[in-house]
Amino acid sequence: MSDSQNESFTRSSVRIYLRLLSYVRPYWIPFAVSILGFMIFASSQPAMAWMLKYFVDGLTAGSSGEFLGYPLIWGFPLFIVLVSIYQGIGSFLGNYYIAKVSLGIVHDLRTALFDNFLTLPNRYFDNHNSGHLVSRVTFNVTMVTGAATDAIKVVFREGLTVIFLFGYLLWMNWQLTLVLMGILPVIGVMVSSTSKKFRKQSKKIQTAMGDVTHVTSETITGYRVVRSFGGEQYESERFHKASEANRERGLKMTRTGAVFTPSLQLVTYGSMAFVMFLVLLLRGEATAGDLVAYITAAGMLPKPVRQLSEVSANIQKGIAAAESIFEQLDEEPETDTGTYESERVSGRIEVRDLHFNYPQTDKVVLEDINFSVEPGQMVALVGRSGSGKSTLISLIPRFYQHTQGRILIDGVDVSEYRLRNLRRHIALVTQHVTLFNDTIANNIAYGDLAGAPREDIERAVEAAYAKEFIDKLPDGLDTMVGENGVLLSGGQRQRLAIARALLKNAPLLILDEATSALDTESERHIQSALDHVMQGRTTLVIAHRLSTIEKADIILVMDQGKIVERGSHAELLAQNGYYARLHSMQFQDDAPHA
Missing domain, CATH: 1.20.1560.10 (ABC transporter type 1, transmembrane domain)
Structure with a gap:
């Protein structure tokens, strides 16, 4: 030395x-x-x-x-x-x-x-x-x-x-x-x-x-x-x-x-x-x-x-x-330079000229993304794995910070919102459900929802079609779920996550493969619950199931970080393009049998 x-x-x-x-x-x-x-x-x-x-x-x-x-x-x-x-x-x-x-x-x-x-x-x-x-x-x-x-x-x-x-x-x-x-x-x-x-x-x-x-x-x-x-x-x-x-x-x-x-x-x-x-x-x-x-x-x-x-x-x-x-x-904390706060947003989303690549990498993940969603509309994001769907929805609650382009909620860029205020308006249900080693009630009424009235928790449980299996548990809502909900099935965990989102009652709903862990019967129940919860809420859905996608007001078809097609299910099938090919390969098993 x-x-x-x-x-x-x-x-x-x-x-x-x-x-x-x-x-x-x-x-x-x-x-x-x-x-x-x-x-x-x-x-x-x-x-x-x-x-x-x-x-x-x-x-x-x-x-x-x-x-x-x-x-x-x-x-x-x-x-x-x-x-x-x-x-x-x-x-x-x-x-x-x-x-x-x-x-x-x-x-x-x-x-x-x-x-x-x-x-x-x-x-x-x-x-x-x-x-x-x-x-x-x-x-x-x-x-x-x-x-x-x-x-x-x-x-x-x-x-x-x-x-x-x-x-x-x-x-x-x-x-x-x-x-x-x-x-x-x-x-x-x-x-x-x-x-x-x-x-x-x-x-x-x-x-x-x-x-x-x-x-x-x-x-x-x-x-x-x-x-x-x-x-x-x-x-x-x-x-x-x-x-x-x-x-x-x-x-x-x-x-x-x-x-x-x-x-x-x-x-x-x-x-x-x-x-x-x-x-x-x-x-x-x-x-x-x-x-x-x-x-x-x-x-x-x-x-x-x-x-x-x-x-x-x-x-x-x-x-x-x-x-x-x-x-x-000494690591820089999550950037939160926003000052704007809103009591409750209406749910209008606009994405303009959005480009994104992860820090320290040159690979472009999203390129030239433009779309708008009116309050109460449902938008389905469809595309192969790695097409940028999950990244796009991660930018809305600012899990990652976009550097080029704009994401507006009610005309205000998400970067101008205070982080806690922004995320209070968004309910997120992902494919990988996170549950804590606590009671079912505490897992549903988590974080900002802690202290929610018992009646509200029970209503959310019922709306998520989780009541039937919770009632069979030894302590009902007070049953401990084990580490990450290990004592529950995938479908049961998913329904608790949806109950958590229902209890939050946020104007923006993001569903990332939210029904993927459910069997057909559970999905039918959940779909009814989602139909109910999506009323009056702006919903962004990443889904592989035809039953979910068909109901979308707009379907955005993504490939390699770009939106390659957009329209309703019928319009996109009629175009006989990328979505139609994806549909024939990926969704035919979901099609109703004659």
Whole structure:
């Protein structure tokens, strides 16, 4: 690593660490109490060596020996008890209050990360796998606290211990102590070179841990697919590979530490041996008690010095973890520059000269899209997979931001609406229904709908033809649905999603393959419910079922990001063009049998 790279690395580490320490600020009172506790603990260390001087000298003097003006026989034991109480108070204050700070920081960082998830744009989730994101909230945050508080604990407790011991040694014999201090530059060089390795290896460990979480999450979520397609062996190998990479990187980091610690110990104890030699050689008029006290205090130094040197690994792990956390927290949130709010829109949609490509890609997804929808009309979007249908409807609630062209609702561009206000006017039902591990009632009355009257929920359930299966459940609307509604069938989940949309009572309705998971009988019920809910509402439908498309006021046929045909079902069939070919291939199975 060049000098400029070293300098950049150090600056980056200091900047990240200082930012990390800013999370300690709200907890400055418990933090200050913990520092006081560590100071008390550290100041008790030389006392142990100091009292040995009097003990040894007292033994030499025989039974007449005194300790601090009291008879040695009970004065010395009493002092030991008092010092241990004093040390215990310091240890409690230090450890308890630093833990309070540590757990507070874990909580603050976790909530900051989670709240940040709720503001990030869709593209961020498109570009990052869920396992790595979950790993940040669980694994990385705990690594960070190792740097923010555990490291600080060692720095203060052991650092103050070293200072008090050195102070005592200087007071006893400053010439010998200066010799002992000669090893400090050697320790500094060793710590500096090892720090860089620790940080680099720690980043690799965090990435590997993210891979482990990701594979686990995917396998648990898709366990049905894994089992039905015999993917057990593949998933097992994938997990073993990710776990093995994590193991190897962890072992590499341990190896670095395992070599570093004994090397440092060798340097420290070698210096100690040299000092002992000098003590015995140059004892002069020092009493036996003086020598024992000095050697004891010097012998207490290697442990805190070693722990101070090892703290570098914790700090570098924390800095590497903090880097990934701050990277996410610094991401630009979902753009919301709009200021316009409407109590309720009428539902007129106009799309003018719309072009769109996803950020960081040159591939055009939508090109020259123009159409308008009057309030209460139903528009069906039809086309092959990948033709741009889902992207188009994702631009209306601004899940993605269009940069060229205009999308107007009631004559106002969607970018001018406040995001929450815009989305309040839109009810969305997709093919992939998301349900939370909560009751049916809470899944229907979710988010802004929470607190809706029970009667309204029941009406929505009835209108979505979900009442028949809910009534058969043990707790009715209060039945827990399991993770993502695992205890319900696809059709039942879909009906709950439609009930949620019905309860929202929004003027704009977007149905993305909303009836695809339903059997024919359920679809007939749902179609009746949709016919009811679509009255007086502007509806955009992506559908593959003929029964849904036939009822549309306008059908927009899309191919490769363009609208290639438009008109009613009968008009498009009469044109005998793209729609007619698509219809004959895709919809003939849906046609009514004679």
